[in-house]
Amino acid sequence: MRFTYRFLIITLLILQNCNTKTEPIEISATDYHKAVDKLTEIMVHDIFSPPVASRLYVYPNVAAYEVLNQNDDYFKSLSGQLKDLTISETTGETQANKELAALIAYMDVAKELVFSKEMMTDFRDSLYAEWELKNADSFLKSKSYGLSISDQVIKWMNKDGYAESRTLPDYNIYDKSPARWEPTPPAYMKGIEPHWNTIRPFALDSASQFKPIRHPDFSLEEDTPFYKELKEVYDLNNEIREKGDESVEIAIARFWDCNPFVSVNKGHFMFAEKKITPGAHWIGICKIACQQTEADFSRTVFAYTKTSMAIADAFISCWDEKYRSNLVRPETLINKYIDLDWAPILQTPPFPEYTSGHSVVSGASSEVLTDIFGDNFYFEDTTELPYGLPMRVFESFRAAAQEAAISRLYGGIHYKAAVVEGLSQGIKIGELSNSKISFFKEKKLASTGQ
């Protein structure tokens, strides 16, 4: 006890000491990227499903964006634009370091979303300590302002239907219809997030706003469109496998795998081989684009916010269709009717087939990123380097999206219709996002990007 007190007193003395010198706290876009990366790291550690991960990305960004843009000359608040979001009664905006406050708000919301909360609070506390040493006064004022916004964002976030969706039924595996999705090898996990369409969307009016056309009718008759697509997956995968590990198709399939549920069998063990989600990959591309254009803090937050909102909408829209059509995966049918021992090049993720999530997300992301950074934006995609995959180079966001979509066919986990319709579904979501939500006070400036 005595020790604690003494320690506290010493600490206080030091703090007082420090209070005397006031150094400005400078927050750069790099600091924001670090916070986003930290969130990604925790998400990979905790293993969140792709839809849930998309929710985790978006709310911290919205909080940071709102902190910056309550009274900005250039960017426009989202308050009143997004369903049920009203930001009011902020405290101490004028005295706050807004970048600092934005970062604080980001971390404050993020910690509410992850399981391993302490990973985020440890990260936050070390930053807090640093800032407090530099300029306690500015830090405390910025913190108070930042938290006054993040509190409101958290309240809004908590009413998005997520908590309620936790108690909704699981996908029923007892249905025996051959067209119906069933859990896939090797882990036979239950269907992920069957009620994600109950989550409140951002730009979308409803989860079904861009309901895709129906997939080819299920049939095992040889000359039907459905069967042809099934056979295409089988033949194409065999062909690619024949070409070997060095083939470009395999490189593409693996690069865009982004499946956080991959189970690996080694000896006695089956465990998840952790990866980022499709959403996280596009967040990574957003980061690359920001860095490449040397976007400042404000513009970085804007880009992340806009991208993560489109991604979140993409998952809501895509999952709505997935559990509407409940279509069986190619692996299930091929094992049952064509080749018992066949396995796709990628592991089949645990949810119904139609439409392809990666295609929808990539379509939506590429449209908003093009809107922000322009078309024909050359970039080197290094997002997967930490996961052991080499860099790939793209001439534009749309080119990357095309490749991401087709990678699912190469991977043997989707029929072509899911890829084609998924991409178009995503593009529509991106276009809506671009047109419906205005981030700029003067729309004209938006398209020029500066």
Next chain:
Amino acid sequence: MKYLGGLLMLAFLVISCNKEEKQEQSYLFNELDSAVTGVDFMNMVEDTPEHSIINYIYFYNGAGVAVGDINNDGLKDLFFVSNEHDNKLYLNKGNMKFEDISASANINGNSDWNTGVTMVDINADGYLDIYVCAVSGLLDFKGHNELYINNGDNTFSEESSSYGLDFKGYSTQSYFFDYDKDGDLDMYLVNHAVHTNLSHGKASLRNERAPLVGDVLFKNDDGSFIDVSEDANIYGGVNGYGLSATIADFDNDGWDDIYVCNDFHEDDYFYVNNHDGTFTETLGSKFNTISRFSMGSDAADINNDGYQDLITLDMLPWDEKVLKETEGDDAMFNMQVHLSNLGYKDQYSRNMLQISHQGQYFHEEALKNQIADTDWSWAPLFADFDNDGQQDLFISNGIPKRPNGLDFKKYVSSAFKGKSEAEGLNWLYNAIGEMPDGNVSNQIYKGINGDFSNKTGEWISNVPKISNASIYTDLDNDGDLDIVTNNFNQVASIYQNNTSETNSINVSLKYKDQNIEGLGTKVELYNDRERQLKQVFKSRGFMSSIDGSLHFGLDSSIKVDSLVITWPNNKIQTVINPTINSSIQLVYDESNIKDGQESARQETAIFEKSNLIDFTHVEDRYNDFVEEKLIPYKVSTMGPAVAVGDVDNNGFEDIYIGGASGKSGQLFMNSGNDFKSVAISSFAADAAYEDNSATFFDADMDGDLDLYIGSGISEINAETLNYDRLYINNNGDFIRGTNAIPQNPMVTSTVNSYDYDQDGDMDLFVGIRSNPNSFGKMEASYILKNDGKGSFSKDPNFVLNGMIMDAEWTDIDNDGIKDLLVATEWDQPKVYLNKNASLDLINLPQELSGLWQSITVADVDNDGDQDILLGNLGLNSKFNLYFDGPLQLYYSDFDENGVNETMIAYNRNGTYYPLNTKDELAAQMNIINKIYTSHAAYAGKSMVDALKSGTLKKATKYEAATLTSGYLHNDNNEFNTFVPFDSSLQLGPIYDFESFELGNNKQLLITGNTYRFNTYHGSYSSLKGYFWDVSNDTIVPASNKGLDPINEQIKDVVIVDMKDNRVLLVVANNDSVKSYQFDK
């Protein structure tokens, strides 16, 4: 070598520690000091990047031990197998002193990975030979199974190739027996699979023989062993993860059968000997519940009924913390559906005790006996360790590292990303240290008339260690059985048995031809107490072999009346009054034998199978567990409804059998000779309803029977499709009435009609199990009063909130007016005395909350009044393992998200723990993943500590204080004494007591079972049906009187009079109706 020295040092330290403890407590078995015995063998296994649990799944299985008198000096010698070092042979010098003769004996072994061992006199020269199995062809393991022929001078020569026994593959253990009765010893070789993409395929893979992996049956052809597996119908697929077999003549037909234990998803195999050199695999029809990760096994007649019973071991931990930190059966939810699609049987990760019904079928009762959870268990050995004439049970235990730790899996996942196959394996190898430890104490149980009482800590020390292969034998010839275990990286243990003041007899055999040890011989011992049956086989338990003598405990009995020996050729020889407390040798004596006779124990079949009703109930696909993830069992599969009544007034009772949602119910009209299904259009129109319960009664007082059907949960759980229905009989047609009864969207479990208010019309009791959307909420059941015109309204004076499962109107106080009995779950049963239309709840014994499934009356104590019979869940469920106090069910919105959850807590030593694992809770309550980021943090948390503080206080709590079925003794219309039923009636939940007379004897046919539970429990189908002859107070299996053993979830048993005889109908959920005819 330095390393070895270090290990030895460590071992000495361990031993000296043990010694100190021994001074504090003495056990029935002393563990002897290796420095004193001279047995210093240690199975030393070292993890290396080339060989480890990472690249060989059975790296921690240990190695064998065998016992036998190799030099015929009357003292049993010990052979230890070393997985990767030299085997050792120790000569018994008497007084528990042994001499290591390995250096001169030439038995070191040449294979790289050795496993099981059997001592057997393969060439019938009077000297025991030694057969050692090996894994070869896996990783860089070379070598083959080796046969050490005894030279008669304490040396051996390896001659496997000249016998054709130099098998190369993944062998676990050899089993010698004479399957074709040609006088020589054949061999069943258990080999094990390893995980490959293929081995996870369809069950039918077992039909395609795979080299190295598939089990092999060798026929001895004049000293040369030939693979006859294919011809003999022995499976040998890539999915055969064989870890042990048990040979026994299970059906006493004189020919030996084989039970094979397979690990992982592959079913075990039960091969019945066809007497013609072939076998028929019949596991599916003879066993219901089998262990999943089947390891060691053993057979013995534990209930002295003359038939050998079976135990198979698995790896269910008993420690609360370990339970929650390692993967259990709860994780099998999807996997089990998948495996069943591939053709595999449902299997559960726990030990299984299979009790033989004359070898024709088995019921499983390890949960009832509380021997189901002995942790990572290898060798079970049935033997009479305390010489009291009852079979006791020893189980060896432990694994260096538990590869199924849930946090370990997560840890591996975190670090594994982006690694190549080779890097990954190397990384995993380095992570072995992160796996949880698996040191656990061996377990020993005292057998008491087929039950078992845990004596660990009394008979043997409960200090954790790792023991794999084990044997019993009388090493010091003092008339009791000692135990030897081959330990993993620890010195082998010799447990000296100090039993005294009881009698015993040890019988060894000398047979003829090429089987002079007489393997397969059965010896029955008769004395003043009971009959004991034992059969001679060498290989038992796990990777090990015992000596060829049979040890019978006699307790205080001083005389054996006779020994009846059935030799392998099925000739019988009898020895009268053998000398006890001695070892006697019985020699086959051609002049003193008689022919054996087919055992004719079958009682006369009274019931004859017939095919009177063609109806199959097919359950729909509604799945309660996806709707409410934490509930222990379904409430959507409680049908089919059964109603009996003379609809057409022809003097014979007709039958309505309800359909599950999606299938129409059917009315069967009884002509007196047969039943004819008649089409009723309103039944067909209402096929979407789930018929849970039904009753025929005259609702509208027009003199014919109308039909009330209580509905369960329809397939799509639509409220209007969950309503009960009233059908009015209109000249034999049934028309659904409108607005005559209140709308009832709840799960109706029972409907019962009676004019309870004695106003001349029929009223109804409608019992409600629950709200279709909320398992844990108690809803109101009610009485419907008839207004005399067939219109019904609820009696406001009757209030009963509960989870009703069954009810009956019956007069229990002999006042001529029927009273109301109600069976409830998570509550007391309710007994209402009917006094002038007022139903008065009477007091019952306080502790009687339970999971009551059925209720009725019968005079089971023959004192002239009606006792109340109560069917409970029974004692053969997983709940029985953790029942140190009432089971609790909590109902509350634990995570405060607007929806209530149901949680179960069990009592272990006074502390309540949540039943569910962290992952299960998190699936329903997101907050759990935030409170606990590791399984270790959650494991071992009490119910109070597991959730946010204060949460539990807000919850509604229900209890089940007893799971025992029994009856309330009627003592002058007071029911204050609950009398448990016989142990056989506790084998499963009881759903029906059917009362009838056979001759002048009052009979009850008692049936039940359930398939409603989740994968944590599995199906409970061990109650195969029992006749309780109340007049004589005898209980016999239903199969004794001609019924098929009952494996299904019974809804109802109905007996109907026909013109010339009676018919008994067995109506089950999700199965066809079975009918039997019997005399009036």
